[in-house]
Amino acid sequence: MTEFLYLLIVLGSLQGVITALLLSIRGRSTYADRLLALIILVTALPGFHLYLHYKAFFELSGSTAIIHAVIPWILVTALGPLILFYVKAVLDPHFRVRRKEALWFLPVIIDLFPKMLELGTFTSLLSATTAELAEFSDLYNKYADIPRWIVLAISISVARKQLRDHRSSENILSQKQTGSFNWLSQFINVFRIFLLLWLVFLVPYVLPFSERLLQTVGWFPVYLPMAAMIYWLGIRGYLSTRPVALEEDGKNKRKTAMEETEMTRIVNELTILLRDQKLFLDPALDLAALSAVSNIPARSISSSLNQHLGKTFNQFLNEFRVEEFKQRSASLHDLSIAGLASECGFPSLPTFQRVFKQVTGQTPSEYLRGVAT
Structure with missing residues (x-):
């Protein structure tokens, strides 16, 4: 039975x-x-490990031990930021991980520290024996799981808030956005469910009777749900955008020339109306x-735009x-960006900053610096 459970874990990782x-x-x-691919890969590596x-395997020879030292099999602290950045990238196609966002990866040092010690041992920079290193690594990972869990929990909470805020800012959603x-x-x-399962296992694991727990159930309470999550992420994630795209393609084929003409007319009328009367200056x-x-029905406006x-x-x-902001930015010396x-x-x-970057690919400050130069 144990062999079968390990097989499920490694097949999930594969x-x-x-x-x-x-x-x-x-x-x-x-x-x-590509961010989703990294998320799945980082989730899969611990199963192989x-x-x-x-x-x-890592005890067969010196070369297999080096493989263990070189490959960062456990990168849970990178998983949280990747989840957050993936949510941002789906919501905003212009989003890219830049220097400011990269600070989220600082906790990765928690996972890389044992690897640095292993590499130091193999390169003779450290004098620890393999047994001493293994004993330290076991003790270190026992308590490193606490900050790992916290980093993942914070990242998922921020990602959830990003999704909730973005959704509440949209009055009318296209079918693609809804999907x-x-x-x-x-x-x-x-991932929230996985966090809960991990927490249930984590609490007794850091207590004195953790050895008895591991001897009884091993790591299966964490790794089997992780394998199931990998299967789900792989299938659902890969197909997440395709059904919507196929359905929209079908709708486009069914459009008649008359419908296209009518939608073009409505969009042109709205464009002229907004541009000439500047109705958009009213936040309400x-x-x-x-x-x-x-005098155009709301449903017609929405469907034409979508x-x-x-x-x-x-x-x-x-x-x-x-x-309008771009055109008026020459008078910024009289007003703040907010004004x-x-x-x-x-x-x-905050709404302005988010929208401006979505539309232009730049923050307002970056845009203004570019104009000034």
């Missing part, structure tokens, strides 16, 4: 590696796809208000506000 490769090399692979220890939100909600919830402007002013431009009402409106953003119709500074 499936994770295959899926990570497919996500990385498939046609039109996005930045978010556990199985190879079970088979005493993305549903997938990200499931994605985050799966919503779909119902624009419908009343334009199907003809691939945008929500808020995205369409905010692009006018961003353009100018408010004059351009943005209800709050």
Whole structure:
């Protein structure tokens, strides 16, 4: 039975590696796809590590011991930031991990520290024996799991808040956005469940009777759910965007020339109305208000923007506000960024900063520095 359970774990890890490769090399692979591939790979590596220890692979020779020292099999502290950045990348296709975001990876030193000691031993920089190193590593990892769990919990909480805030800022959602939100909600919830399972195991593990616990159930209470999670991430994650894309392609094929013409007319009328009357300067402007002013049904406005431009009402409106900010930025010496953003119709500074980067790929400060030079 034990052999079978270990086999389930290593097969789950193998499936994770295959899926990570497919996500990385498939046609039109996005930045978010590559982040998801890293998440699956980082989740899969501990399963290989556990199985190879079970088979005493790292004790066969000096070369296999070096493999253990070189490869960072456990990178749980990197998993949390990767989850957060993946959620951001799905919500904002322009998102990239830059220097500021990279600070989230600082806790990775927790996982790399034992590896540094192993490498130091093999390169004769440290005089510890293999037995001493193994004893220290066991003790270290026993208590390092606490900060690992905390880092993962904080990252998932921030990612969940990002998703909730982003969803609440959109009045009307396209079908593609709805599919993305549903997938990200499931994605985050799966990791929240894993966090809970890990915590249930972690509490008795750090107590004095942890040796008895490991002898009784081993690491299966953590690694079997992890294997199941890898299977789910691989299948659901790989297919997460395809059904929506196929359905939208079907809708596009069913559009008649008359429908296209009508949607083009509505979008052009809205563009002229907003540009000439600058209705977007009113932060309270919503779909119902624009419908009343334009005499175009709200449903027609929403469907025209979604199907003809691939945008929500808020995205369409905010692009006018961003353009207005650019035009007025020459007078920034009289107003703060927050003040100018408010004059351009943005209800709050955080909303303005998020929208501006989504539209331009730059922060307002980066844009203004570029204009100044």
